[in-house]
Amino acid sequence: MTSPQERKRKVTGPVIVTANRLRDGAVIYRTLTGDWSARLEHAAVVTTAAAAAELLAAAAADDIAAVGPYVAPVRISPDGRPEPGNLRESIRQAGPTIALPITSGI
Amino acid sequence: MYLYDQFDRTLISERVAEFRDQVARRLSGALTEEEFKPLRLMNGVYLQLHAYMLRIAIPYGTLSSNQLRMLAAVGRRYDRGYGHFTTRQNIQFNWIKLADLPDAMADLASAGLHGMQTSGNCVRNITTDQWAGVAPDEIEDPRIWAELIRQHTTMHPEFSFLPRKFKIAVTAAAHDRAAVKVHDLGLRLRRNGAGEVGFEVMVGGGLGRTPFIGKTVKPFLRKRDILSYVEAVLRVYNAFARRDNIYKARIKILVHELGADAFAREVEAEWRPIQDGPLALDPAVIADIAARFRYPDYARLDDEGPELASHRKADRRFDAWLGNAVANHKVPGYAIVTLSLKPEGGPPGDATSAQMDQIADLADRYSFGEIRVGHEQNLVLPHVAQRDLMALWRALDAVGVATPNVGLVSDIIACPGLDYCSLANARAIPVAQELTRRFRDLDLARDLGRLHINISGCINACGHHHVGHIGLLGVEKNGEEYYQVTLGGRADEQAELGALLGPAVPYAQVADVVEEVVAAYLELRECAGETFVDTVKRLGVEPFKERAYAPH
Numbered sequence: 001m002t003s004p005q006e007r008k009r010k011v012t013g014p015v016i017v018t019a020n021r022l023r024d025g026a027v028i029y030r031t032l033t034g035d036w037s038a039r040l041e042h043a044a045v046v047t048t049a050a051a052a053a054e055l056l057a058a059a060a061a062d063d064i065a066a067v068g069p070y071v072a073p074v075r076i077s078p079d080g081r082p083e084p085g086n087l088r089e090s091i092r093q094a095g096p097t098i099a100l101p102i103t104s105g106i
Numbered sequence: 107m108y109l110y111d112q113f114d115r116t117l118i119s120e121r122v123a124e125f126r127d128q129v130a131r132r133l134s135g136a137l138t139e140e141e142f143k144p145l146r147l148m149n150g151v152y153l154q155l156h157a158y159m160l161r162i163a164i165p166y167g168t169l170s171s172n173q174l175r176m177l178a179a180v181g182r183r184y185d186r187g188y189g190h191f192t193t194r195q196n197i198q199f200n201w202i203k204l205a206d207l208p209d210a211m212a213d214l215a216s217a218g219l220h221g222m223q224t225s226g227n228c229v230r231n232i233t234t235d236q237w238a239g240v241a242p243d244e245i246e247d248p249r250i251w252a253e254l255i256r257q258h259t260t261m262h263p264e265f266s267f268l269p270r271k272f273k274i275a276v277t278a279a280a281h282d283r284a285a286v287k288v289h290d291l292g293l294r295l296r297r298n299g300a301g302e303v304g305f306e307v308m309v310g311g312g313l314g315r316t317p318f319i320g321k322t323v324k325p326f327l328r329k330r331d332i333l334s335y336v337e338a339v340l341r342v343y344n345a346f347a348r349r350d351n352i353y354k355a356r357i358k359i360l361v362h363e364l365g366a367d368a369f370a371r372e373v374e375a376e377w378r379p380i381q382d383g384p385l386a387l388d389p390a391v392i393a394d395i396a397a398r399f400r401y402p403d404y405a406r407l408d409d410e411g412p413e414l415a416s417h418r419k420a421d422r423r424f425d426a427w428l429g430n431a432v433a434n435h436k437v438p439g440y441a442i443v444t445l446s447l448k449p450e451g452g453p454p455g456d457a458t459s460a461q462m463d464q465i466a467d468l469a470d471r472y473s474f475g476e477i478r479v480g481h482e483q484n485l486v487l488p489h490v491a492q493r494d495l496m497a498l499w500r501a502l503d504a505v506g507v508a509t510p511n512v513g514l515v516s517d518i519i520a521c522p523g524l525d526y527c528s529l530a531n532a533r534a535i536p537v538a539q540e541l542t543r544r545f546r547d548l549d550l551a552r553d554l555g556r557l558h559i560n561i562s563g564c565i566n567a568c569g570h571h572h573v574g575h576i577g578l579l580g581v582e583k584n585g586e587e588y589y590q591v592t593l594g595g596r597a598d599e600q601a602e603l604g605a606l607l608g609p610a611v612p613y614a615q616v617a618d619v620v621e622e623v624v625a626a627y628l629e630l631r632e633c634a635g636e637t638f639v640d641t642v643k644r645l646g647v648e649p650f651k652e653r654a655y656a657p658h
Contacts (some may be wrong), residue, residue: 004557023133024203025157064135067153086585088524092155096525101188101458 014074016043016082017059019066027092028066030059036066040093041081047073058065076088108168108220108253109398114212117260118215121222125149126208128400133205134593137393146227149211149528150221155203161224162214163231166252166276167195167479171466174477176217178462180531184210188461192456193570194273195233195479196224200526222260227268228257229340233275235283236480239401240488245295245303248278251332252398254387257395258333269347270355272340272627273312280599285560286513287320287483288309288573290357291339298326305332309369310361311601313567319601321366323373329392331377334385338377342369363395363611402489407439409492417496423510424499427550428624430510432495441492445485445507450542453535454520455483456466458509464505472498482508482558482572484512484521514551515559515624516542519570523563523580524587531615532580532587537561540617545624554624557638560595573597575639576620577604587613593623593650594642608655619654626653 014028021038028036029043034062037043046052052071059069073085084090110118125145146152150161163179169177177197181189184206185199192198212492219653223230232252239247253272261266266270277284278295286292292308307325311320327335341356346364347352361369365425388464418425433442445465447455465485469477472494473487480486485507490498502508511517518541521527523534538561560574564581571577577592580649589611592604611619624638630649633640642650 006176020153022139022155023205025153027156063138064133067139087587088155095156096535097533098453098525098539100186101456 011047011049011071012044013085014047014076014082015052016040016045016050016054016074017069018072018089019059019069022067030055030069031061036060040074040084041072041083045076045082070097075076107167107495108249111398114416115218116503118218118220120210121149121220122208122215127193129204129208130567134184137646144153147225148222150224152225154200154526158207159200159526160199160207160210160221161192162219162221163224164195164197164236164444164479165256166249167236168249169477169479171469171475171477173217174462174466174469176214176219178459178466180210180213181459181462183213186460187460188456190453190522191457191479191483191485193230193481193568195481196231197479198241200522203368206515207245210618226339227270228266229262229272229274231257233276233284233481233539235279236478236486236489237283237433238278239399240435240437241279242434243281244279245297246278247296247399248276249399250399251293251295252276253334253395255336258336265343266602267348268340268344270352272343272357273464279505282599283480284289285570285573285597285601288313288570288597290402291318291336292320296326302328304328308334310358310366312356312358313570313572314356315353317567317572317603318358318362319603321361323366323370324523331381331389334383334534335373336382337375337385338373341376342372346372360504361398361564404440404489405491406436406476406492407493409438411493414492414495424496427499427508427510428495430514430552431508431512431565435489439492441495442499443487443495444480444512445487445502446509446512447484447507448511448517448542449509450516450546451539452542454518454538457485460505461505465507468501468505480519484517510548511551513556513558515545515557516551517560518542518561519563519569519574521563523561527555527563530580531582532563532589534561534563535571535581537578537589537613537616541620544621553634554627555637557624570597572603574604575642578616581610583610589613589616591623592637592656593647596639607647608651622654623650626650
């Protein structure tokens with residue numbers, strides 16, 4: 001029987017590994033060079049469960065830079081760039097969908 | 107106001123120093139995230155979708171103007187210039203950096219504020235009636251008891267690692283404004299047949315995945331026994347609750363599975379041997395706590411002076427606000443003023459640092475420097491002289507917190523939802539914003555009367571959707587946001603859980619469905635005085651369902 005953790009890693013399309021940056025919590029993505037970037041287009045995209053597990057294991061080993069890495073789905077745009085694969089990831093990438101207070105002059 | 111003593115001030119500053127060291131060790135890699143996470147949670151630091159979130163306790167919802175100014179300053183210095191008041195009378199900052207947190211906490215500590223026990227499996231911030239101490243219908247000030255329990259349970263070693271979180275609320279009024287029946291432990295001050303004041307003890311209420319209304323396990327508990335009895339409840343919970351399953355670990359599940367009577371017998375057996383021990387209350391302890399609550403030096407004034415009546419006649423907007431946001435005070439000539447944090451199109455419960463500063467100034471000028479936070483995510487100025495109401499209203503209007511919608515359809519409770527929260531499945535704030543636009547007509551809102559819409563972005567129910575007159579719960583279906591609609595819930599002394607209206611509706615239709623439900627109410631109510639919840643209680647959800655799901 002597959003564990004819930006393994007089932008979550010079922011990969012049916014392109015995926016990336018994302019986390020939050022330790023020092024400020026900002027959203028970051030695991031890159032091909034084994035680093036982290038705040039830009040999704042820099043993310044390493046993989047398409048198999050084995051590759052995703054490998055990417056995640058390497059990300060999890062970097063406990064100082066990133067917190068809570070996990071595998072997230074992406075869509076590939078016509079020009080080949082990864083885009084968020086669901087609403088949660090869209091909001092993580094672009095920020096809240098609501099207007100935030102104007103904070104200049106506060 | 108309650109004045110912290112040296113013990114509390116030392117406790118808070120020592121905690122800041124401890125946390126500063128923990129953050130430094132985490133940033134250096136000396137602590138792993140697994141080691142650090144429980145430490146940060148003990149200080150109210152969560153990691154949300156975009157950033158760390160700091161939750162700051164506001165014990166029994168009472169703030170001084172200096173504390174509110176400090177919250178404004180922390181929002182400005184370390185966050186993005188705004189904060190979010192929550193349904194448990196706390197405030198959250200959404201964008202704080204881990205590296206800045208020790209400095210932010212040191213600033214907060216200088217004003218007697220902290221995030222201790224706002225997260226984790228411990229006794230959380232103890233909440234109460236935001237009108238405590240000034241409500242005409244209360245027996246006595248419930249905050250004295252909330253403070254007593256706060257002192258006893260803060261860093262209590264036996265109750266720092268409970269099976270799950272534990273929320274306590276206290277009320278002393280006939281009308282429950284503190285939602286005590288949907289708390290793990292609800293306390294209601296009441297008089298017995300002999301005229302003595304004691305507590306009705308309710309246990310096992312709660313919302314979340316498995317909602318329950320609390321059961322009365324002790325109809326009357328003497329005041330002297332409150333700490334020993336609370337201790338006994340927590341001990342039974344600690345001993346019996348399901349630590350093996352996070353979804354079944356709250357006390358409500360234990361009370362439900364054991365039965366309220368059996369649970370009460372277990373508590374009784376635990377309590378009897380300790381009842382007359384060191385926890386039996388010495389009246390001097392209560393007198394000491396009561397003495398540290400400072401009440402204003404009220405002037406001798408009369409109610410409803412002729413000037414106020416002429417202002418009401420002269421200005422329709424002022425009259426509407428006064429009829430909605432101003433409540434009777436127990437002292438003649440004074441009033442309780444609610445500040446709506448629910449402007450049209452605004453995120454419920456949010457206030458900017460600039461607004462907080464301005465409200466603090468107005469509290470100094472008109473409310474003896476005191477502010478309250480209500481669980482409905484509004485603020486309160488609790489001690490306003492009626493002769494000052496016109497001037498205060500003009501000032502509040504300029505600050506943007508005088509929308510006369512308190513308790514009405516656009517006074518929506520909403521959690522942060524998927525715009526901020528890592529647990530959420532769906533957004534709550536944009537739904538609330540859209541509904542405030544749909545119901546911008548305040549004449550209609552007044553005609554609708556008391557109508558509470560509560561929205562949660564996930565099953566954890568921070569938006570109290572189960573007890574909304576109209577409750578909306580965001581769920582995710584095949585990658586899309588849907589909302590379950592419940593009707594007839596209420597959080598007051600007649601607390602009830604809402605009944606499901608029908609199939610969940612997609613994001614794009616949820617405001618339409620709510621409008622249909624409200625339109626149905628206008629047609630179905632027997633008279634203008636029959637409130638929405640009373641109509642639902644009389645008719646059930648079926649007539650609303652027919653209307654809401656009819657093809658258009």
